[in-house]
Amino acid sequence: MSSNLNTSLVMSLSTTPSWSPSPSRSPSRSRKFTRKMMEECWDNADVVPGRDPVRWRKDVAGNIVCQKLNGCDGPTCFEYDHIVPYSACGKTDASNCQILQKKVNRLKSDKIDLNINQLVNSSYDYNLSGIYLFFPLVIIYIACDTVENAIWGNIKDSNGNVKETRTRKLPTNQRNNHSSYTVENAI
Numbered sequence: 573m574s575s576n577l578n579t580s581l582v583m584s585l586s587t588t589p590s591w592s593p594s595p596s597r598s599p600s601r602s603r604k605f606t607r608k609m610m611e612e613c614w615d616n617a618d619v620v621p622g623r624d625p626v627r628w629r630k631d632v633a634g635n636i637v638c639q640k641l642n643g644c645d646g647p648t649c650f651e652y653d654h655i656v657p658y659s660a661c662g663k664t665d666a667s668n669c670q671i672l673q674k675k676v677n678r679l680k681s682d683k684i685d686l687n688i689n690q691l692v693n694s695s696y697d698y699n700l701s702g703i704y705l706f707f708p709l710v711i712i713y714i715a716c717d718t719v720e721n722a723i724w725g726n727i728k729d730s731n732g733n734v735k736e737t738r739t740r741k742l743p744t745n746q747r748n749n750h751s752s753y754t755v756e757n758a759i
Contacts, residue, residue: 603658605669610652613669614639622713624728627720633691635673636716640723647696648719649674657682 605613617629620636627639637650653672656662659682672680672691679694680686720727727735 602664605652605664605666609664609666609669612666613652613671616666616669617671619730620716622730623716624720624730624732626732627724627728628716629671631672631676632670633673633676633688633695635676635695637671637673638716638719638723641719643674645674647673647675648716651677653677653680657684660684 614629617631619625620628620630623636629637629639631637631650635650636648638648641649643649643651650671651674653670654662654664655668655670658664662668673695675696676691676694680691717727729735
């Protein structure tokens, strides 16, 4: 009896299973976009007027995102997203890629049936003490200037020309014991 059990066990392990892995779990199918796909995806996103298109783009919900802030948390952070979700057998290629503000991408997740209003409503709110109601683009552009200057050390316009920037030293009583500490301010 023991011999028959061992023989049947060996036979069952050596035979090919009748099932095959689902396409979304196939080992030959990658979920991660390649650098080339991400560059093409970035290039296909809407340009932000007055901003360097290498550094700034808009996602499909109209959110301004920064090229250097991929994967972090915050209103100018983004992720590369499968338009047709990977879990729904969406391809991992540039034609199925879009940039989405990270918060929006988390809402979208693996959903296919979301409309643009749902994406817009899930975006970060740029409301800064009611100022947003009167000057929304000014506030966003000032924030973009600050981020851009902090990351690249300058601010570029839509033609790639560097705008004037300045660095000023903090007064001695505001330096927190760091004598070389400076603050960048866009003019």
